[in-house]
Amino acid sequence: MFEFFANLFGYLLQFLYGIINNYGVAIILFTVIIKLILLPLSIKQQRTLKKSTELQEKMKVIQFKYKNDPEKMNQEMMNLYKTENMSPFSGCLTAIVQLLLLLSIFYLVRSPLTFMVKIPQDNINHYVEQMQENGKAVSQVYPEIDLIRESSWLKENNTEDPYVEKLNLQMNFLGLDLSKVPQQNMTDYTVYIIPVLYILSSFISIRMTTAMQAKKNKKQEDVKIDGTTGKELVPQDEENNEMDAVMQTNKMMSWMMPIMSISIAFIAPLGLALYWLISNILMIVERLILDKLIK
Numbered sequence: 396m397f398e399f400f401a402n403l404f405g406y407l408l409q410f411l412y413g414i415i416n417n418y419g420v421a422i423i424l425f426t427v428i429i430k431l432i433l434l435p436l437s438i439k440q441q442r443t444l445k446k447s448t449e450l451q452e453k454m455k456v457i458q459f460k461y462k463n464d465p466e467k468m469n470q471e472m473m474n475l476y477k478t479e480n481m482s483p484f485s486g487c488l489t490a491i492v493q494l495l496l497l498l499s500i501f502y503l504v505r506s507p508l509t510f511m512v513k514i515p516q517d518n519i520n521h522y523v524e525q526m527q528e529n530g531k532a533v534s535q536v537y538p539e540i541d542l543i544r545e546s547s548w549l550k551e552n553n554t555e556d557p558y559v560e561k562l563n564l565q566m567n568f569l570g571l572d573l574s575k576v577p578q579q580n581m582t583d584y585t586v587y588i589i590p591v592l593y594i595l596s597s598f599i600s601i602r603m604t605t606a607m608q609a610k611k612n613k614k615q616e617d618v619k620i621d622g623t624t625g626k627e628l629v630p631q632d633e634e635n636n637e638m639d640a641v642m643q644t645n646k647m648m649s650w651m652m653p654i655m656s657i658s659i660a661f662i663a664p665l666g667l668a669l670y671w672l673i674s675n676i677l678m679i680v681e682r683l684i685l686d687k688l689i690k
Contacts, residue, residue: 396495397502400495400499401499401500401502401506402510402511403511404425404429404510404618405507405510405513406481406497407425407428408425408503408507409513411424412564413424417446417565417568417570418507418565418568418573418666419567419569419669420509420568422573422666422670422673423669425598426670426674427673427677427687429496429675430677433492434681436489436492437685438685440489441686442683443687453473453475454472457459457471457472457475460493464672484646497659500670501659501663504666504667505536505663505681506535506539507539507540507543507564508539508561508562512561512562514561514562518556518558519538519539519542522549522553522562523538525546525552525553526541526548526549526551531548534579537576540574540576540664542562543564543566543574544574546563546564547563550562556648566666570585571588571589571665572585572665573665573666574663574666575664575665576662576663576665577662577663579666583651586665589660589665589669589672590657590660590670593671593675594657596672596679597675599679603679603682604682
């Protein structure tokens with residue numbers, strides 16, 4: 396499945412590269428287009444988050460009222476979701492899309508000759524064997540990256556091959572070689588620039604999300620349930636414990652994806668880290684705008 400989407404994304408990236416003739420700029424434009432395509436999903440997610448915040452007080456009352464009857468509590472929770480036209484699994488779709496993108500783009504930048512340039516696998520295998528026979532190093536994990544680096548040598552030794560011309564991808568972006576893998580070039584400080592910027596952008600995104608959630612929770616602190624209406628007041632201590640548990644869970648989940656992405660970024664070509672960096676910047680801008688527009 397991931398190869399299918401990597402192949403699909405490859406057509407778009409190759410189209411952009413054909414116009415710009417620079418791998419880094421093509422990735423930036425590619426990221427912008429993907430964000431625009433996913434904008435309806437982002438809007439839906441933001442609306443769901445805001446609506447979920449509004450439902451927290453009702454959920455707390457149900458949890459307290461039926462704390463000794465789990466079956467009844469679950470039934471009332473489902474009725475609440477149904478009444479408010481919401482699903483308890485509404486956040487799953489976003490998580491699935493993020494995972495799909497993460498692995499599909501990894502496949503794409505790991506094997507750009509296969510998924511982007513569309514060179515037949517037989518030709519790629521022939522180039523790899525040719526380099527190995529001549530004593531040139533070829534990575535088992537990223538053989539296509541090594542082929543791109545040796546494109547000039549391969550062109551000289553495969554003059555009749557119509558695909559060999561396509562090996563020479565312009566990987567230089569603002570003085571950075573996007574074909575390099577940080578783990579394989581640890582003495583080269585330039586390979587850390589994009590991953591470090593990505594880490595900083597992830598930290599800003601997480602802090603911004605936490606601040607927004609804290610602001611929403613602050614607005615709800617003074618909301619009280621009137622006992623004369625037949626509803627029960629949730630004790631403040633119990634409410635605080637519930638909120639602490641929810642905030643801890645959300646905090647842990649918000650860190651999981653960046654940590655996993657950072658780990659992959661250090662063992663993948665820099666093109667992947669560039670995609671995530673631009674994606675993070677766009678997400679921060681998107682979140683700020685949608686938070687103002689969606690009420």
